[in-house]
Amino acid sequence: MPLPPMPMSASTLAKIVAAIIVMIVAVVVWPFYSVPTGSRGVVTQFGKIVGIEGEGLAVLPPWQKLSNFSIRAEKADIENAEGSTSDTQPVKVSMTVRYSIATDRVAEVFEKYSHDGNLSSYVQTATQEIFKAVTAKYTAPDLIAQRAKVSSDINAALREKLALYGAQVINIDMRNFAFSESYMHAINDKVTQEQLRLAAENKLKTVEAEQKQKVAIAEAEANARKAQADGEAYANLTIAKAQAEALRLQNAALAQNKDVLELRRIEVERTKAEKWNGALPTAVYAGAPIPFLNVTK
Template sequence: MNRLPLKVIGIVVAVILVVSLAPFGTVPAGHRGVMTTFGSPGSEVLSEGIHFRIPLAQKLNLVNVSIQKGEGDGDAASRDLQTVHTRVALNYHVQPSAAITVFRDLGNEPGTRIIIPSVQEAVKAVTARFTAEELIAKRTDVRDQIVAQLRERLARHGIVVDEFSIVNFNFSRSFNEAIEAKTTAEQLKLKAERDLLRIEVEAKQRVAQARAEAESLAIQRQQVTPELIRLREMENQRQAIEKWDGKLPNVSGGAIPFINVNGAK
């Protein structure tokens, strides 16, 4: 009768030992596993899934190989010695095949060990190549040069740069005011140039109109001939006759006075 409880107790103890010793480990999605034996990493990168290990002697360590995002701020100096405060964002991931390298050489902390210092160094080095105004006008070139430096440096540690962006450039207050004043002056200059061009166009239009009117008058004068004058006189006489009501004017004066027909008997 006592043997049954002993068997149950033995099974329970065995289960507890198995669970506590955990002779297996799981690598979840987006990770790779590095098995260490008494702290020494093995040479095989373990893929996602269940992997057996020797209890107490081996430990399954996880390395994140999914895309991760980091943002940071930093100060640098431009080529014209302007202080530039830059905020950047970086998307990166660990190459799955380099999981052991990242675990062993970077302590499985690539963000703090290599990425942040590399970003700061690249931003400072590239910013020093441009003036403050060029950093604004050539923002794409600045970003491309920073990315090129980062990819070269991080690739040696098994890290891939997926995306990099410059979130913002901030300058000193005096520099911002100088830029604003320059922009305003350029806008006023453009407006003055447009006004001058408009005035020139309008003047040319008036000259062209006056020239056309003068040419029209000259042509009309050339077309006036004695025959045309006589024709116009005849036309005026015809129009006067058509308008005459048959009454002679009741006036007198001159060498030959008009006869007052109305008063004749």
Template sequence: MHVVEPNPVKKMSLKPYILIGLLIVAGLIVAFNGFQTVQYGNVGLYKTFGKLNDNILAPGIHMKIPFVQTIIQVNVQVQKTETDTSASSKDLQPVSTHVAVNYSVDKEAAYKLMNNVGGSFGSVIVNPAIQEIVKEVTARYPAEDLIAKRDIVAGEIREHLTNRLAKYNLIVNDINIVNFKFSDAFNQSIEAKQVAQQQALKAENDLKRIQIEAKQKVAQAQAEAESLKLKKQEVTPELIQLKQIEVQEKALDKWDGRLPSVTGGATPFIDVDSFAGSGK
């Protein structure tokens, strides 16, 4: 039986193609690893064999040495962290403070931050600083002032936190005291005090109302007395005589010329002379 052996020429002709294919694949891998994109809202830093380069890369596509360099990305957008802090007020009332802080990385100093602190700066630097400063500030105020002066307390916390984080090239954008929590006994005392203040205010308002009404009555009585006084001053003998004449004229206008008939008693007096004189 005759066995047909493989053609050595055809077998050798496949090797160049395989080699070329491997080179193409290797080239593509190298090419893909030679570029990296820095995402929007971040800056990039070259890391060569574990060492950071202080060259700050803007968002976009950047070249790098394949398998030698990597580009780490640092978020420079505003970030939010929230924390609860337990402390005591100046008057030794236990208080729990829930604080929300917005902060960001100074993009121009991203290298210093990453080189000195690293990527976990939130848990290493930011949160401990918030805890310490909130405790420090709340201890300066009585419990009631923490409620009444919330904006002032928040401003003081922000000022101290800004100074603390600036050392690490972090920027405090805003701070909000979300809530103060006190003991039940303190809350009840505050509620009782508010009720007492409201009752005192109501009593004060009622007193003012009574005083105003009394003053109004006095003023009205004084006005009426002054009016009577003026009217009395206006009554003169001439005015009385004039009124009598007006009454007599009205009576004559209604008289039918006959004297009234009366039984007993005196006859009403009529000034006939003055009536006759008026007819002349």
């Protein structure tokens, strides 16, 4: 049979109660607080902001309270933000905005907008407003063609807007613009027609280039033939001039020396005599010379 528990002495009970009281008091009046990296500690006294603590250990009196406030980069997703272009085309876009709270605006943001640094709802609302305002300045084709400028305009306007809430924009990721289905079909048809037009222009340019090439080849061949003909004519003229000059010189020489002409005649007669076989011609034609022999020798 187990023994009954020993009754607790009054002194022991007093020590336990005292320890519990000390623990409660320590918890209530504990002066040590920790501010994690990427945060600031907002110190309040009876609900009023009395200071901002940096990262690390903070020691506060019991009548003050510390709340950790994030200054890390946060993000806000805006799905299907709606707008309308200047030519009344409805357009949607999805964006992700990354932002953070300016360190010198922590107390203001804590007091007016958020106790933990999350301004997602404010960022989403502001982004919707900015998107509508910016897209209203562009036509639908310009919104597509000038995407980089549109993004820059949204970024600049959103920075200015969020600065009112103590936030600073880090970057904006903007996905493709989405237009109505009918408009997208119209754009696709226009792109197709433009591609066909460019293909036709390129083909025409190719044909024109080929024709120009053929004309250039024909002109080159004609010039070559002309140059050849001119060369041949020049050569013939030069030869004719040379022959005429030679004949002129020969005639001049003969005119100056008749003995040379007589000598040539004698040589011709001698050649004829050497080739004669002694037979007289069987037929004598009118005016033909009659050969004769010199019988005196």
